[in-house]
Amino acid sequence: METKTFRGFMILSMALYIVATAIAWPTYQAEAASLPASQAEVASGLSGLQFSNQAIFGVVYSFSWIITFVIGFIGLFMFRSWGRSLSLLAALLTPLAAVVHMLAFGDQPATSREPAFALTVQYLATLTWGGVLALAYFSEIKHQFGANNSFKPKPLRGSA
Numbered sequence: 001m002e003t004k005t006f007r008g009f010m011i012l013s014m015a016l017y018i019v020a021t022a023i024a025w026p027t028y029q030a031e032a033a034s035l036p037a038s039q040a041e042v043a044s045g046l047s048g049l050q051f052s053n054q055a056i057f058g059v060v061y062s063f064s065w066i067i068t069f070v071i072g073f074i075g076l077f078m079f080r081s082w083g084r085s086l087s088l089l090a091a092l093l094t095p096l097a098a099v100v101h102m103l104a105f106g107d108q109p110a111t112s113r114e115p116a117f118a119l120t121v122q123y124l125a126t127l128t129w130g131g132v133l134a135l136a137y138f139s140e141i142k143h144q145f146g147a148n149n150s151f152k153p154k155p156l157r158g159s160a
Helices: 003-033 037-044 053-077 081-105 116-138 140-145
Strands: none
Touching: 003 053, 003 116, 003 140, 053 081, 081 116, 081 140, 116 140
């Protein structure tokens, strides 16, 4: 497999995630608009609100997961060995991120209000990302992530 094809699969996966979010975005806005006044104030982020330690942990964990995923994606795109490991770590932490989010911000309804097409596109994006990680570890492209391509400081001039 060529590097262009591998990067194309990566970009396809991210594009599918963005499309799924764009399709579902009006649903998210409608849910926020239909909240009771007390919950709408919390959702709008008015000043003076008091957040529980649980919610603060949920926000910190979610942002750290997003940062891990983005840095891993960049490293994977540049064929760095740490990018491959970080992308796998972010993928493995995804179910935990969902549980932490649910515990921090309350139970989600048993049925999803997202459009079926958005869920289908998101599922395709998840399958594509799983394929990207499988290719990174189990195809001939894995040699592109060799030790010579890892993040190592260069020796100073004049040192042996």
